[in-house]
Amino acid sequence: MKTIFFIKSSTVNLENYYIKDIQGTSGRLDVVSRCVLSAITSDNKLEKDIQIWAFLDKYGTFVFDSNTFNNDTFPKNEILLTDYFVDFIKKGNKKYTVNPLDSIKSSNLDIFEAIKKLSxxxxxxxxxxxxxxxxxxxxxxxxxxxxxxxxxxxxxxxxxxxxxxxxxxxxxxxxxx
Incomplete structure (x- = not known):
């Protein structure tokens, strides 16, 4: 049985994103990344059967499923995870040719619809x-x-x-x- 976490943020804004100032330029996407890391990893390894739904008001809904990531390539620190996640969100201007987060799923559900569907x-x-x-x-x-x-x-x-x-x-x- 999967353990599911919901994270909702209305403040994430990537218009001025700069990796050297993630806290100040991402609208606190660093907090979302920290929550994802805390839920999905333990002792620097991916947990099994964890699903995290990130509801970002300006960018949509993203579903992280621990079973779809590669333990060797998944970013284990907040800075890398945030940078890869920004790259994934901005799909058009890819910074990385291979992104370890490419298995993230996008959803059209808002938080209330997801709760109804999953519960x-x-x-x-x-x-x-x-x-x-x-x-x-x-x-x-x-x-x-x-x-x-x-x-x-x-x-x-x-x-x-x-x-x-x-x-x-x-x-x-x-x-x-």
Whole structure:
């Protein structure tokens, strides 16, 4: 089963991108790259079954799938990853003849459509609680039936707290290295 991360950025702007000043000229694409590296690598090796969806307002949606990258050529530092990613985004003026990120997929989905697609939310249902239970059940790995049986009443706050707890539980073990 794949672990999926979503990263959304409305600030990324590559018009004045300069590799020697990534933080100042990329609209904080360096932060996106740092998140991708943290999620997709461990001990300088690619993790298996990790998928990262990067939603960049000005450039579209990009899907990084750890299973499609070559461990030997995947950039393991923020500067290289950012530079290759910029090259991939700007497709027209290729800086590199071979880009290790060429297996990134582009998507037309926005973040909300991706959540619906990947979580199994039923869009045409009147039972919004069922959809909320399905998301929370997936996040905390409990069957929807269990949540219904125990009269679990989902709220946005519970969903947010549960998602944050899962995220922290996933990230914290990697930070200890």
């Amino acid at each position: 199994g939310i039923e869009e045409h249902t009147n039972d919004k609680r069922s959809n909320q239970r399905r998301i929370i059940g997936n996040v905390i790995d409990l069957p929807v039936e269990f949540l219904i049986k125990h009269k679990f009443s989902p709220t946005k706050d519970v969903l947010l707290v549960t998602a944050l707890a899962l995220l922290l539980g996933t990230i914290l073990p990697h930070l200890e290295h």
